[in-house]
Amino acid sequence: MLEEVGQWLERRSFSCADRPMASLLAAKRASGTRVSVVLPALNEERTVGGIVSVIRRELMAGGEATGPAAGPASGRAAAYGPAGSASRDALVDELVVLDSGSTDRTAETAARAGARVVHRDEVLPRLPALPGKGEVLWRSLLVTRGDVVCFVDADLEDFSADFVSGVVGPLLTDPRLRLVKAMYDRPLGDDPAGGGRVTELVARPLLNLHWPQLAGFVQPLGGEYAARRSLLEQLPFPVGYGVELGLLVDALHTAGLDALAQVDVGVRRHRHQSGQALGRMAAAIQHTAQLRMARGGSRLVRPTLTQFERVAAAPGGFAPRSHVIDTVERPPMREIEEYAERRAA
Template identity: 30%
Template sequence: MISVIIPALNEASTVAQVVQLALKTNNVSEVIVVDDKSMDETVVNARNAGATVITSTKLGKGASMLDGILIAQNECVVFLDADITSYQSNVIELLSLPILDDSADFTKSYFDRQAGRVTELVAKPLLALLKPNFPTFKQPLSGMIGGKKSFFVKCKFEDGYGVDIGLLIDMFQLGARITEVNIGKIENRMQQLEQLGKMSREVAKTIIQKSSGLKHHNLELFENIQVVREQMDFAIRDSLLTLKKMAIFDMDNTLLRGSFINQAATQFGFKESLVEIVTNNSNPFVRTKLIANLLKGKNLNELIQIVEQIDVTPNLPQIIEQLKENGYIVGIMSDSYDCITNHLKNKYGFDFSIANELEFSRSIATGEVRIPSFFINHTKSKCKHEICKLNSLDILCEKYQIDIKNTLYIGDGENDICCIRNAGIGVSFCSTNHLVDTVADFTIKDPDFAHLGPIIA
């Protein structure tokens, strides 16, 4: 019999289809979805589709894969990615047959699509340099694999993007019989550009660590490794040349037609406590900590349901699409909570979100919050506020190598003033604050993002 393991993170739109495919396959006795603390409906959709759902004990795909292996009841195990809906109907049979008939101990998939940039520019060259006797694999970073549990438990599951290449190297070093399997045509989402650098570093790090102690390591070899890394960095920078503009939206009363914490106060009955905290605490650190404590004991789903009750500003999907067509990186910046901004990011297709980090234990808010360091005043800060979004804007510009003059900032509150003033284009959006209107380049009073169209055209 076969155990199918599906690691998942915020894959609500696709996970059920993958689960259903697995359950329809002969000899599959269990389908395990290992959730990496998703912020959408991944868990609900997977469970409704018939999967056994467990929550990963540690963030990261590697930890999720290991958790799945430890839970699996069968010797034959197949891993599928949760974000792919174009699997052939017999994909599990293809990956499991060599295991079931004992002609292989590990199967590695390849498919009808050109290998990605990290595979071609990093993984393959490094493997050739560091492991000359290592077999050639068409797609060594593929995540669709099969194997024997007795071999998997002897492997080290890396924390990050290195997990797939790490397993392949471990299996080779264990003497496992490895078979490549063609699983047909696959269409999956390409990695966002800002992730490619991290992916290339982690893949390279894993290959180097797995090759440590080999006699052929020398200075010339590591000079060649540096060339490989520079190739990847160049490819990323070249791809980002067309993305030299950035648009950032505030969340409360800008993206949303209301405030998350005010809606939560109404729903959970802590209006008076919220007013008392805001009225009596001018220190932003103290105020942020005390407000977060009001959410103690609320589970993630309850918080997501709060934001789902608040209408979004009309034409939000359309303006995001227009911005991206015009070469903008598009994100959310808020002094609310990352679990909420990430939900909106995933739902509407923003490139990033930045907010305070509400802490959870088993998906229950602990009442603690971490204020990210990029909000906090430092020696190069352009203003004197202890906490300011402008500090984060500067860091984002540095990260994406974008001149602040090429940024668009849309907000409504007093805490948006510094960003609106310093951005290339600052937009006061439905603000009730006279100072916000005064420093803005454009003022919009009608709550409809269609009015941004002429500004960015």
């Protein structure tokens, strides 16, 4: 298995510099592929506008706009067309921020920067929305039209367009590929690789033990990746933090290892979560893995995770806090009546 992973790494690990923009645009025109970018967002007003502006300026202007002065607030704004849409000769055709219930100005900031903003509860209203990132990603398939869908987390700092063009590029130039994830360094404090604690402590051991074919993925839980719609619509989506691991494992079984790839896009800087938030994330990922290991086996119950907070008045000085772990999974989108009707139309 180690030899197989090594061969995959050699064949399917790239750099964003491998594919110049001109070659990507030529491949996109030749194939007629449409590209949608989705930013799932919850209270990200500080960073979402900058990400949207970079994508609009560098990937949606068909090469017309260069440099900071060409952003949506300038006289070039008309080159982009309506909010969320691009000029005809652009890498990205559609940019959607899917707001999952923000209480700050995330939606207003994203719209002002030029994204089409869709609120989670407006999508598939007959099915009450559940909290969680995976829920938003799943619903985004109903409000986007791209043949390739690229997901980007909305909390990235110092955002580069390489996060999008890097993962979209291999899908445009190699028809055998179906899902491409970004890989990068994740600094934390003075440690240049100290981020990704849940990856190192939970996800990587799980993958090495149970899905060793996926052991070559540098950032298996990373939120920046692109996939063909024809693959995404076949996969179930865990509604919470387990979505990235679930999609990766299911893509392996559905499409095969050689249909998966990764691209080095440099450095990823973002807002780091608290230790307790990481604990909840780890529990959801563990359950997502268990579910995939146990299919056809024993019955699973909905788990809870108990954590502790220091409270002076509590016995022993610590108070327990229990959290229900997201375990619901949405079915493949092609099984949803509204989606099938839209595809048929």
